[in-house]
Amino acid sequence: MxxxxxxxELHYRRAIALHAAxxxxxxxxxxxxxxxxxxxxxxxxxxxxxxxxxxxxxxxANLGNALQDAGxxxxxxxxxxxxxxLMPGNPDLPANHGNLLRRMNRTEDAIRSYRSALAIDPSHxxxxxxxxxxxRNLGRPGEALSCFxxxxxxxxxxxxxxxxxxxxxxxxxxPREAIDQFDAALRLRADHVDALRNRGIALMRLHRADEAxxxxxxxxxxxxxxxxxxxxxxxxxxxxxxxxxALAAYDRALQLAPNHNxxxxNRGIALMRLxxxxxxxxxxDHVLATTGEDAETLTNRGxxxxxxxRHEEALRDLARALELEPGxxxxxxxxxxxxxxxxxxxxxxxxxxxALSLNARFDKAYANRAIALSELGRHTQALDDLEQALAIDPxxxxxxxxxxxxxxxxxxxxxxxxxxxxxxxxxxTGLFHxxxxxxxxxxxxxxxxxxxxxxxxxxLGDTLQFCRYAxxxxxxxxxxxxxxxxxxxxxxxxxxxxDRVFAHGDAPTDYDWQLPLMSLPLAFGTTLETVxxxxxxxxxxxxxxxxxxxxxxxxxxxxxxxxxxxxxxxxKNDRRRSVPLATLLPLAAVDAExxxxxxxxxxxxxxxxxxxxxxxxxxxxxxxxxxxxxxxNLDLVVTVDTVIAHVAGALGRxxxxxxxxxxxxxxxLERSDSPWYPTARLFRQATPGDWSGVVSDILRALRDSxxxxx
Numbered sequence: 001m002x003x004x005x006x007x008x009e010l011h012y013r014r015a016i017a018l019h020a021a022x023x024x025x026x027x028x029x030x031x032x033x034x035x036x037x038x039x040x041x042x043x044x045x046x047x048x049x050x051x052x053x054x055x056x057x058x059x060x061a062n063l064g065n066a067l068q069d070a071g072x073x074x075x076x077x078x079x080x081x082x083x084x085x086l087m088p089g090n091p092d093l094p095a096n097h098g099n100l101l102r103r104m105n106r107t108e109d110a111i112r113s114y115r116s117a118l119a120i121d122p123s124h125x126x127x128x129x130x131x132x133x134x135x136r137n138l139g140r141p142g143e144a145l146s147c148f149x150x151x152x153x154x155x156x157x158x159x160x161x162x163x164x165x166x167x168x169x170x171x172x173x174x175p176r177e178a179i180d181q182f183d184a185a186l187r188l189r190a191d192h193v194d195a196l197r198n199r200g201i202a203l204m205r206l207h208r209a210d211e212a213x214x215x216x217x218x219x220x221x222x223x224x225x226x227x228x229x230x231x232x233x234x235x236x237x238x239x240x241x242x243x244x245x246a247l248a249a250y251d252r253a254l255q256l257a258p259n260h261n262x263x264x265x266n267r268g269i270a271l272m273r274l275x276x277x278x279x280x281x282x283x284x285d286h287v288l289a290t291t292g293e294d295a296e297t298l299t300n301r302g303x304x305x306x307x308x309x310r311h312e313e314a315l316r317d318l319a320r321a322l323e324l325e326p327g328x329x330x331x332x333x334x335x336x337x338x339x340x341x342x343x344x345x346x347x348x349x350x351x352x353x354x355a356l357s358l359n360a361r362f363d364k365a366y367a368n369r370a371i372a373l374s375e376l377g378r379h380t381q382a383l384d385d386l387e388q389a390l391a392i393d394p395x396x397x398x399x400x401x402x403x404x405x406x407x408x409x410x411x412x413x414x415x416x417x418x419x420x421x422x423x424x425x426x427x428x429t430g431l432f433h434x435x436x437x438x439x440x441x442x443x444x445x446x447x448x449x450x451x452x453x454x455x456x457x458x459x460l461g462d463t464l465q466f467c468r469y470a471x472x473x474x475x476x477x478x479x480x481x482x483x484x485x486x487x488x489x490x491x492x493x494x495x496x497x498x499d500r501v502f503a504h505g506d507a508p509t510d511y512d513w514q515l516p517l518m519s520l521p522l523a524f525g526t527t528l529e530t531v532x533x534x535x536x537x538x539x540x541x542x543x544x545x546x547x548x549x550x551x552x553x554x555x556x557x558x559x560x561x562x563x564x565x566x567x568x569x570x571x572k573n574d575r576r577r578s579v580p581l582a583t584l585l586p587l588a589a590v591d592a593e594x595x596x597x598x599x600x601x602x603x604x605x606x607x608x609x610x611x612x613x614x615x616x617x618x619x620x621x622x623x624x625x626x627x628x629x630x631x632x633n634l635d636l637v638v639t640v641d642t643v644i645a646h647v648a649g650a651l652g653r654x655x656x657x658x659x660x661x662x663x664x665x666x667x668x669l670e671r672s673d674s675p676w677y678p679t680a681r682l683f684r685q686a687t688p689g690d691w692s693g694v695v696s697d698i699l700r701a702l703r704d705s706x707x708x709x710x
Contacts, residue, residue: 008032023052027059034062039070057086061093064100073104091121098130107134123154129164141171152181159189167198175202193223197232204236212236227257234263238270246270261287265297268304277307295325299334306338314338329358333365336372343688345372363392367399374406375662375688379669382406397425409665416665417522434483434504441513443523448477450512455483456504457516459568460624463488464646465666465676468537469520471497483507490625491647494539531675536652544629551617552633556593559635563587563614564597566605567642576660576689577641581605581612583691587638588612590702595634597627597644638698641667649677656701658694661685 009032015025030045046063050056064080067073077100084093098113111134117127132147145168152161166181182199185192196219203212213236219229234249250267253260268283284301288294302317318335321328336351352369355362366389373382386403393399404419434455441452452473456463463484474480474497483502484492492501502508515523526532552560566578585608588594596609596616609616621627627647631637637648637655641664648655657674659667659682667674667682674680681701683694 021052023049023056026052027056027062030059030066031062034066034069037069039066042066043070055086057083060086061096065096068100068103073100076100077104089120091117091124091127093117094120095124095127095130098127102130102134107138110134123150125151125155125158125161128154129161132164132168136168136171141168144168145172157188159185159192159195162188163192163195163198166195166202170198170202170205173205175205178202179206191222193219193226193229196222197226197229200232200236204239209236209240225256227253227260227263230256231260231263231266234270235266238266238273241273243270243273247274259290261291264290265300268300272300272304272307275307277304280304281308293320293324295321295328295331298324299328299331302331302338303334306334306341309341311338311341315342327358329355329362329365332358333362333368336365337368340368340371340375343375345375348372349376361392363389363396363399366392367396367402370402370406377661379406379410383410397422401426405665409663409669411528411668413521413527414525417519417526420518421522423518435507435511435514436509439512439514441515441523442519443525447473447513450478451481451510452478453481453483453507453511453514454517454520455507455514456485456488457518460485460488460643461641461646463492463517464538464624464643464650466517466520467492467495467498468532468534468650469517469524470495471537472524472532473497473515473520478513481507481511487623490541490623491538491628494541495537528675533675533678535678536650538628538647538650540628540632540651541625544625545632548626548629548633551620552595552615558591558593560593560595560633561590562595562597562631562634562637562639562644562648563612564637564639564642564644566598566602567640568600569602573660573664576662577664579640579658579691581608584695585612586695586699587702590699592702595630597621597630597637597639645677645680649674649680652679654679654681656681656683656698658691658698659684661688661690 009029012025012029012032015022016029026045027049030042030049033045034042043063043066046059046066049059050063053059060079060083064076064083067076067079077097080093080097080100084097087093094113094116098110098117101110101113111131114127114131114134117124118131128147128151132144132151135147136144145165148161148165148168152158152165155161162181162185166178166185169178169181179199179202182195182202185195186199196215200212200215200219203215213233216229216233216236219226220233223229230249230253234246234253237246237249247267247270250263250270253263254267257263264283264286268280271277271280271283281301281304284297284304287297288301298317298321302314302321305311305314305317315335315338318331318338321331322335325331332351332355336348336355339345339348339351349369349372352365352372355365356369359365366385370382370385370389373379373385383403383406386399386406389396389399390403400419400422404416404422407416407419435453441447454467454470454473467482467484470480470482480498481500481502482492482495482498483504483506486503489501489503492498563584565581565584567574582604588611594612594614596614596618599618599621601609601618617630621630624643624647627644628651631648631651631653635654637644637653638658639645639648639655640658645655645657655677657667657680661684663684666676672682674682683697685691686693
C-alpha cells in the first residue's frame with residue numbers, strides 16, 4: 001500500500017511541477033501526505049487548494065481531518081463545519097464532526113452531530129457505532145443497544161458491529177445474549193481479542209469459570225502482549241480464589257502496561273487476600289499518586305492500613321472516601337471495621353447502620369456489626385445479624401465461623417459444633433487438613449478394633465481442653481493415637497485411653513480413621529448437659545512433682561498461689577485477654593506466696609515482678625509437664641484465659657480465671673463456673689477493659705476463701 005501511495009504521490013508531484021495551480025493534484029497529494037502522517041505538508045497543500053477554490057467542500061473536509069489528526073481541534077472544527085454547510089446531504093461530514101467533538105470531550109455536541117448524520121442516512125454504520133459508544137459511556141445502555149442493533153443490521157458482516165452489540169448486552173446484564181454476539185464476531189474474525197476477552201467476562205458472570213478461563217487464554221494466545229487480556233484473566237483467577245495465580249497474571253499485565261491502574265488496584269485486592277497488606281498498600285499508593293483521590297482506592301487503602309494496625313490512618317482514608325462519595329456503603333463498612341479495632345463500638349454501630357441503610361443486603365456489614373454488638377455484650381442482636389448475613393450469603397465460611405462461635409458462647413452446642421466445621425474453608429484460620437479427609441470419622445460407623453488418630457489443630461489450650469475425648473473414643477473399642485504440639489507431649493502421655501502420642505508430623509499414616517480434636521464434640525453430640533467433665537483427666541509425673549516440691553522448699557504456712565497474666569502476644573485477642581502485671585499489684589496485699597507461672601515475660605512486666613514479690617522459675621518451665629508439676633505444688637492458680645487455665649483445670653486443681661468483658665466462647669456467658677472444668681471459678685469484667693474490677697473481686701474472694709486466712 002505504501003508503495004502504491006508513493007507512485008501516486010510521484011504522479012501528483014509531476015503534475016504540480018507542470019502546473020502549480022493544479023487543484024486536483026494539490027488536493028490528492030494533500031490527502032496522500034495526510035495518510036502518510038505528514039500533517040504539516042498535508043495542511044499546507046490543502047490550504048493552497050482552498051485558496052484556489054474557496055468553495056471546495058471536499059478539500060475543506062480533508063483539511064479538517066488533517067488538522068484534527070495534527071491535534072489542532074478548534075481549527076479542524078471550523079473547516080469541517082464549513083464543509084458540512086457546503087455539502088448538507090453528505091452524512092459522512094456530520095459523522096466526522098461528531099468524532100472531532102468527542103475528541104474535544106464535547107460528548108453531547110457529538111451526539112447531536114451523529115443524530116444529524118443519521119437524519120440523512122439512518123443506516124450510516126459509523127454514526128450508529130459512534131453514537132452507541134457515546135450513549136454507553138454516558139451510562140445509557142438501553143439507547144446504546146438500539147444503536148448497535150441498527151449498526152449490526154446495517155453491516156451484518158462487521159465483526160466490530162457484533163462485538164459492540166455484545167458489549168451493550170453485557171452492560172444490560174444480559175450475558176447469555178452478549179456471548180451469542182461475541183461468538184458471531186469471532187466467526188467473522190477469529191482473532192478479535194476484545195471479543196474473546198469480553199466473552200470471558202460474560203462467562204464469568206454466568207459462573208462458567210472453565211469456559212471463561214479458556215476464552216481469556218485464547219485471547220492471550222492471539223495477542224500475547226494484550227495487557228487487558230492478562231488483566232481480565234487475573235480478575236477471574238482472583239474470583240476463583242487462586243490468588244497466587246492471579247498475582248502472576250496481574251504482574252504480567254503490568255509488565256506490558258506499567259501504568260495500568262486497574263491492574264495495580266486489583267493486584268492490591270489480591271495481595272490483601274494473601275494477607276500481604278504492605279505490598280497491597282504500595283499498589284493503592286501508586287493508583288492514588290497516578291490518578292488522584294478516588295473513593296474506592298481510598299476505601300481499600302484504609303483496609304490495608306487497618307490490617308497493619310495503623311487504624312488512625314485507616315480512619316483518615318475512609319473518612320476522605322466518604323467525603324468524596326457519601327453514598328458508598330463499602331466505605332461506611334470499612335470505617336466501622338476501623339472503629340471496631342479501636343474499641344469504639346458505639347461509633348462503629350452507627351457506621352454499619354449507615355452502610356446497611358444504603359445497601360440492605362450488605363452481608364459484610366451485618367457480620368461486622370455483629371462484632372461490635374458482641375463486644376458491647378448484645379449477643380442476641382449479634383446472632384441476629386449473623387443470621388441475616390448468612391441469609392444473604394449462606395456459604396461464607398467466615399460468617400459461618402462467627403455464627404458458630406456466637407452459638408457456642410450462648411451454649412447452643414447442637415448447632416454450634418456443626419457450624420464450626422466451616423473453619424476448614426475459612427482461609428484466615430490458617431488451618432489445613434494434615435491428614436486424609438477421606439478417612440475422617442465424625443462419630444458415625446463402627447470403629448471397634450480400628451486405629452483412630454486424633455490430632456491437634458489449634459492452640460495448646462484447645463489441645464488440653466479436647467484431648468479428654470480420647471477416653472470416649474477408646475470406649476468405642478478403638479485404638480487411639482494422639483498427635484499434638486511438642487510442649488504438650490509429656491503431659492499428654494498421662495491421658496487415659498491413648499495408646500500412642502506423637503509430635504506434629506511424626507504420626508504414622510497406617511491409621512484407619514482420623515479426627516481433629518475440635519471436631520470431637522460434634523462426633524459425640526456434646527451438649528451443655530453432656531460435657532465430659534470428669535477431672536482430673538491429666539496428671540503430672542510424680543518425679544516432676546517431687547522435684548518442684550524440693551525447688552519450692554519448705555512451706556511457710558502461707559498459701560502458694562500461682563499467677564499467669566498474659567498469653568501469647570501473637571494471639572489475635574491478646575490485647576483483651578492479657579493484663580499488665582501492674583494492674584494486679586493490689587493482689588500483693590494478700591498474705592500469700594506468689595509463684596509466677598508465666599513464660600516469656602514482657603519488658604514492663606518484668607520490672608513489676610519484684611514489686612509483686614513473685615517467685616519466678618520461667619527458665620525451668622520448659623514444657624507443660626513441668627508447668628503441671630509446679631501447679632500440683634500450689635494451692636490455687638489465678639490466670640487469664642491462656643493455656644495455664646487448661647493445665648490447672650485438666651489436673652483438677654483450683655483455678656480462678658480472669659476473663660474480658662466479651663470472653664472466648666468456651667467460658668460461655670454470665671456464669672462463674674465452667675462445665676468443662678469443675679474446679680474453675682470465673683471472674684468477668686463488668687465493663688470492657690475493666691481489669692481493676694476483676695482484681696477487686698479476686699481480692700474479696702481470696703479473703704473470703706479457705707485459701708487465705710482472714
